[in-house]
Amino acid sequence: MASKIVTFTLNGRRIEVLVKPLTTVQTLLRDQLGLTSTKAGCKQGGCGSCTVLVNGDPMMSCLLPVEDVQGQEVTTLEGITPTPGLHIIQEVFYENFAIQCGYCTPGMIMVSKALLDRNPHPGREEIIDALTGNYCRCTGYEPIIQAIEEAARRMNGNGN
Amino acid sequence: MNTREYFLPQSVNEATQLLAKHGPFMLVMAGGTIAMPLINEGISFPQKVMGLRRAGLSYVTKPNGKITIGAMSTLTQMLDLKEIPILQEAAHQVGGWAIRNMGTVGGNLFAPPPAGDFAAALMALDAQLKLVSTAGARIISLTDFYTGFMTTALSPGELVTEIQVPVPTGKTAYLKYGRKHANTPAVVTVAAQIELDGEGVTNSRIALNAVGPHPIRASKAEEILSGSPLNPTTINMAASAAAEECEPFSDAIATEWYRRKMVEVYVRRTLTKITDRR
Numbered sequence: 001m002a003s004k005i006v007t008f009t010l011n012g013r014r015i016e017v018l019v020k021p022l023t024t025v026q027t028l029l030r031d032q033l034g035l036t037s038t039k040a041g042c043k044q045g046g047c048g049s050c051t052v053l054v055n056g057d058p059m060m061s062c063l064l065p066v067e068d069v070q071g072q073e074v075t076t077l078e079g080i081t082p083t084p085g086l087h088i089i090q091e092v093f094y095e096n097f098a099i100q101c102g103y104c105t106p107g108m109i110m111v112s113k114a115l116l117d118r119n120p121h122p123g124r125e126e127i128i129d130a131l132t133g134n135y136c137r138c139t140g141y142e143p144i145i146q147a148i149e150e151a152a153r154r155m156n157g158n159g160n
Numbered sequence: 161m162n163t164r165e166y167f168l169p170q171s172v173n174e175a176t177q178l179l180a181k182h183g184p185f186m187l188v189m190a191g192g193t194i195a196m197p198l199i200n201e202g203i204s205f206p207q208k209v210m211g212l213r214r215a216g217l218s219y220v221t222k223p224n225g226k227i228t229i230g231a232m233s234t235l236t237q238m239l240d241l242k243e244i245p246i247l248q249e250a251a252h253q254v255g256g257w258a259i260r261n262m263g264t265v266g267g268n269l270f271a272p273p274p275a276g277d278f279a280a281a282l283m284a285l286d287a288q289l290k291l292v293s294t295a296g297a298r299i300i301s302l303t304d305f306y307t308g309f310m311t312t313a314l315s316p317g318e319l320v321t322e323i324q325v326p327v328p329t330g331k332t333a334y335l336k337y338g339r340k341h342a343n344t345p346a347v348v349t350v351a352a353q354i355e356l357d358g359e360g361v362t363n364s365r366i367a368l369n370a371v372g373p374h375p376i377r378a379s380k381a382e383e384i385l386s387g388s389p390l391n392p393t394t395i396n397m398a399a400s401a402a403a404e405e406c407e408p409f410s411d412a413i414a415t416e417w418y419r420r421k422m423v424e425v426y427v428r429r430t431l432t433k434i435t436d437r438r
């Protein structure tokens with residue numbers, strides 16, 4: 001099996017990894033790099049719990065071969081979490097009970113981040129539209145939508 | 161997963177050469193949103209895979225009267241096509257945000273039903289496909305491209321490289337009906353383009369998805385409209401003809417019976433939308 005070296009930027013740091021053919025970004029993150037915020041839910045692109053940002057765009061890491069991100073910028077929840085502390089989006093999810101079991105949360109937050117980066121003041125419909133690819137089976141979505149509205153208010157147009 | 165080789169050609173030329181060399185045992189993959197779930201699930205276990213993300217096929221150009229879409233353009237890219245609102249609408253109806261960032265226009269042509277919602281809009285616009293192999297290139301209409309359930313006119317060694325769409329000269333409308341508001345498999349999808357000369361229909365193209373082995377034309381409905389005025393009577397006749405001629409299937413989303421009923425309702429609504437746009 002012809003393993004390959006792939007170089008890309010992960011959470012702001014340039015890294016070099018050795019992967020077997022067709023290894024997905026999800027498998028690389030979780031099993032090779034130990035970055036387990038990216039979840040492994042359905043592995044069908046259907047649940048959104050593995051969402052990462054590639055050059056700022058949400059993608060399902062379970063469907064994405066590592067070799068395809070050669071030279072690109074990949075961001076996971078670990079990458080937006082400050083040390084110490086929490087990102088504003090994480091804070092508002094926590095405060096608004098937008099988390100129950102927590103499995104969907106990293107994917108939800110990555111999509112929220114991508115949305116707020118593009119559109120600092122999204123309307124309710126725009127928030128719902130951005131989240132349609134991410135399933136939460138606990139909260140009923142309403143607290144998540146409200147958390148994102150609150151994050152937009154607190155960030156007031158200047159994210160990170 | 162036992163894939164032994166993953167190729168990422170840097171050009172169409174390299175891609176067709178790899179395909180000629182490795183033959184039908186190499187899986188071609190575009191955005192991977194259909195292919196990868198099958199691999200993850202262990203339903204498909206290709207020894208060799210060729211990814212097309214680096215082959216230089218994600219572009220949109222606008223030569224006169226036409227829009228040329230590279231096969232690897234994503235559905236997200238289609239949201240910017242202001243000249244052709246029906247393609248924007250159709251792209252928005254595919255999956256959620258992340259799926260649209262990955263899934264490609266070329267891949268949608270191969271999507272097994274009930275997927276293929278973007279292809280239905282392309283069919284209503286009389287899109288032509290460019291197929292390329294080491295032997296050369298040919299152009300084929302999307303309607304002729306489909307030959308059966310998960311079979312196409314693509315020959316071994318060929319790739320779809322480009323989708324050519326004439327800018328619509330008629331009025332267009334698009335409706336997808338699913339069990340949820342968004343990110344949902346279709347019960348039925350209807351895409352229509354109607355050209356009118358005053359009151360009379362001079363040309364009509366009605367494409368249906370999720371009610372056949374692939375996106376299909378509702379030719380009987382189209383015939384009924386041709387030369388007739390577009391009014392509630394002719395619209396009802398066309399809608400029931402479409403319901404009769406389509407070949408729906410039952411799945412977890414809907415039964416054959418329900419899909420047929422909904423074809424009638426949604427063809428009627430789509431055509432009515434066109435009359436409202438006058």
Ligand SMILES: Cc1cc2nc3c(=O)[nH]c(=O)nc-3n(C[C@H](O)[C@H](O)[C@H](O)COP(=O)(O)OP(=O)(O)OC[C@H]3O[C@@H](n4cnc5c(N)ncnc54)[C@H](O)[C@@H]3O)c2cc1C
Pocket residue numbers: 044045046047187188189190191192193194195196197212231232253254255256259262263264265266267268269270271274275276277278318319320321343344345346
């Ligand atoms: C959660 C989810 C929701 C979805 N929702 C929808 C939906 O609402 N509507 C819908 O229509 N689809 C939907 N899909 C299916 C899919 O995402 C889209 O149909 C998408 O456009 C497929 O494109 P792709 O590039 O990812 O295909 P791929 O998986 O890359 O391609 C599938 C196959 O097509 C062939 N192929 C692709 N491109 C070429 C080419 N250029 N030349 C030759 N052969 C080629 C190859 O054999 C390949 O294996 C959904 C998928 C998921 C996972």
